[in-house]
Amino acid sequence: MSSSSGPANLSKEEILRYSRHLIMPEVALEGQQRLKAARVLCIGAGGLGSPVALYLAAAGVGTLGLVDFDVVDYTNLQRQIIHTTGDVGRLKVESAAEKIKAINPFVHVRRFDTMLTSANALEIFRDFDIIADGTDNFATRYLVNDACVLSGKPSVYASVFRFEGQASVFATDGGPCYRCLYPEPPPPGMVPSCAEGGVLGVLPGLLGIIQATEVIKLILGSGETLIGRLLLVDALAMHFREVKLRKNPECPVCGANPTLTELIDYDQFCGTRGEESAAATAVPEIEPEELKRRLDSGEDIFLLDVREPHEYQICNLSGHLIPLGDLPQRVHELDSSREIVAHCKSGARSAKAVEFLRGIGFRYVKNLAGGITAWADRIDQTVPKY
Amino acid sequence: MIRVVLPAHLRTLARVTGEVKLEVEGQVTQRSVLNALETCYPMLRGTIRDHVTQQRRPFVRFFACEEDLSHESPDAPLPDPVANGVEPLLVVGAIAGG
Numbered sequence: 001m002s003s004s005s006g007p008a009n010l011s012k013e014e015i016l017r018y019s020r021h022l023i024m025p026e027v028a029l030e031g032q033q034r035l036k037a038a039r040v041l042c043i044g045a046g047g048l049g050s051p052v053a054l055y056l057a058a059a060g061v062g063t064l065g066l067v068d069f070d071v072v073d074y075t076n077l078q079r080q081i082i083h084t085t086g087d088v089g090r091l092k093v094e095s096a097a098e099k100i101k102a103i104n105p106f107v108h109v110r111r112f113d114t115m116l117t118s119a120n121a122l123e124i125f126r127d128f129d130i131i132a133d134g135t136d137n138f139a140t141r142y143l144v145n146d147a148c149v150l151s152g153k154p155s156v157y158a159s160v161f162r163f164e165g166q167a168s169v170f171a172t173d174g175g176p177c178y179r180c181l182y183p184e185p186p187p188p189g190m191v192p193s194c195a196e197g198g199v200l201g202v203l204p205g206l207l208g209i210i211q212a213t214e215v216i217k218l219i220l221g222s223g224e225t226l227i228g229r230l231l232l233v234d235a236l237a238m239h240f241r242e243v244k245l246r247k248n249p250e251c252p253v254c255g256a257n258p259t260l261t262e263l264i265d266y267d268q269f270c271g272t273r274g275e276e277s278a279a280a281t282a283v284p285e286i287e288p289e290e291l292k293r294r295l296d297s298g299e300d301i302f303l304l305d306v307r308e309p310h311e312y313q314i315c316n317l318s319g320h321l322i323p324l325g326d327l328p329q330r331v332h333e334l335d336s337s338r339e340i341v342a343h344c345k346s347g348a349r350s351a352k353a354v355e356f357l358r359g360i361g362f363r364y365v366k367n368l369a370g371g372i373t374a375w376a377d378r379i380d381q382t383v384p385k386y
Numbered sequence: 387m388i389r390v391v392l393p394a395h396l397r398t399l400a401r402v403t404g405e406v407k408l409e410v411e412g413q414v415t416q417r418s419v420l421n422a423l424e425t426c427y428p429m430l431r432g433t434i435r436d437h438v439t440q441q442r443r444p445f446v447r448f449f450a451c452e453e454d455l456s457h458e459s460p461d462a463p464l465p466d467p468v469a470n471g472v473e474p475l476l477v478v479g480a481i482a483g484g
Contacts, residue, residue, distance in 0.1 A: 044484050046484055047483070047484055048484045049484070133484075134484045135482070135484050136482060136483055136484040137482050138480070138482045141482050158484075159480075159481045159482050159483055159484060160481065160483045160484065161394055161395070161481040161482075161483045162394045163394065164393070164394050164481070165481075166478075166481060181447065181480075182444065182445050182447075182480040183444040184444035184445055185445055185480065185482075186443075186445040186479070186480055190395075190433070191393075191395050191445075191479065191480065191481060191482070192395055193482070193483060194483035194484075197394070197395065197398075199483055204483075204484065230478075232476070232478065237404070241452075241476070242452060243449040243452050243453070243454060243476065243478070244452055244453055244454055245454060246454060325399065325401070325429070
């Protein structure tokens, strides 16, 4: 094969490295060159972003962009396999870039140590061909989708929760977008995040590898991608279901007559701005320091723990356990004449409990600000955090 | 017996694991299945359909036999495999974890 027919831009070392690709006619030299020329942006270097970035780097995608403003913490390590114990405290984009380079020094890594926003998304997307959406919140999901539609770039999508995942390819010519599937996000607090509900560590690995596969197929222009299909994965039952998706002709961003022609305020759209502070200020609170002082002085305070039993097993403050969902049926266990301090992991569920109890006449009930996590941070560091 | 697959967070809310199995009186439609579901699990009221309008909420979709039934009439008969209990009605909700 002459150098002018294509192999010129793959070095001898690269040909050896990608030999298992090169011998497959579906990839071959031309496909590998396409991979090398491709520029893929990974939004999030977390659970999904880890396998996406690692496999795309190994496969020879020439330019990988990483967008993440976060730093590695211990709770990430159960699933975010691009980061190691020694990376805790480091910027995720730095940690991930290092691993990518270790796997494949031929990859050009572009780091964006920033939060993706309406102000910077289109600018960041400009230098990339395909966007891999591995974010962890609804506001950024809609931002990524809209920016992909407006910039004409495919969004390779996956999301995970507990044992379940979803994957598709959105925002291609003629295909549906994320808004066609879900025109509006759930109200804040209705669908728990992985931090609240948990996620099986291997699940983002499974879904991230599906994302990486779809990215590679889009680059190669071969195979059948998930355009117009939604893959539903249930890891607990090990069910893989596929359902058809249709483009919504009235979609506000990708429909025939779009009304959304520029990026919007996605925190406002998703109702997430001020969510924490609203939850915290809606009910009376007590700070961990004040609770500690009053307990130490022997005051009669009834501690109500509204978490789930399996959370109670991890750590507890010896409170009376009534999971939030059981509270209406078990309210008779509480004495409305006593002062009650309710707590959960971070304060959101117990705020609902306080709101409920005050609504039915409990006058002396307060929410522990920041939950048992704040207690572990500020009062008793022997209490495990989760 | 009608089989319904719920999203994980609604299974938690309803305190069920796996598929939900329902007896549905009369014709098997989205409305009759959801009515039966909400009768058995009142805590699900308002999560799949709006409390007031009874319309499907925009972050939830219905699928069965690989087809998207979300925009079908709530009173349209569901596919025979769903009515026969061979295939489940999938209630799929938006998730955002990554």
